[in-house]
Amino acid sequence: MSTNEQRPNVQWDFPPEKPKRGRAWLIAVLVVTALLVAAAIVFFLLPRDASPTPGTSTSPSPTASTSAKPTSSPQPTTTATAIPSAEPSAPETVAPEPVDPDVGTFRGIVGPRLDDALTGLSMIEETSGQDAVSIVNQLQQDLQLLSDTVAPNSIQAEWRAALTAYGESLTNLRAAAEAGEDLASEISDSTREVNFLRSLVGM
Secondary structure, eight states: TTTSSSOOOOOOOOOOOOOOOOHHHHHHHHHHHHHHHHHHHHHHHHHHHHHHHHHHHHHHHHHHHHHEEEEEEEHHHHHHHHHHHHOOOOOOOOOOOOOOOOHHHHHHHHHHHHHHHHHHHHHTTHHHHHHHHHHHHHHHHHHHHHHSSSTTTHHHHHHHHHHHHHHHHHHHHHHHHHHOOOOHHHHHHHHHHHHHHHHHTTT
C-alpha cells in the first residue's frame, strides 16, 4: 500500500444544535406557573389574615369602653360632692300662725292665775318685810305666764296694756316691801289692775 494513497478524510459530523427557544419558553412557563401558584396562595391566605383584623378591631372597642368607664366614674363623684352642698338647703318650715282663742277659752286659762293674784295681794296685807317680798316674787312669775298666753284679738291690745300696768304696780309693791314701808297704797294699786284684767275676760 503506497503512502501516497490518500487517506480517507474523516470529519466529525455533529448534529446541528437545537435552538434555545424551547428552553426559554419552558422557563417562561415555569415562571408564570410559579406566579400563578404564588397568587393563589396569597389569595387563600388573605381572608385568614383579614379575619383577625375584625377580631382585633372589635376587641379594642370593648377595651376602650371599659377604660372609658373609669374615666366617666369620677364625674358622678363630682356631682355627688356638689349635691351635699345643695342638700343643706332644706325646705323652710313656716311656723303656723297662733290660733285666735275665744274669750271664754282664754278666761278658763288665765282665770286661776288672776284668782291667785287677788289671794296673794290679800296675804301681803297681813305680812311685811321679806315675807311680802316672797309673795310679790311669786305674783311676778304668774304675771310672766299671763304674758306668754295668747289673748284673743278682740281684747289683745287692752290685755297687753293692762298687764304692763299690773307689772309696774307689782314692782312698786316689791320696792316698798323691801324698804319696810306701808304697803296699803301699793296693794290697792295692784288689786285695781288685777280686777281690770279680770273684767277684760268677763270675770
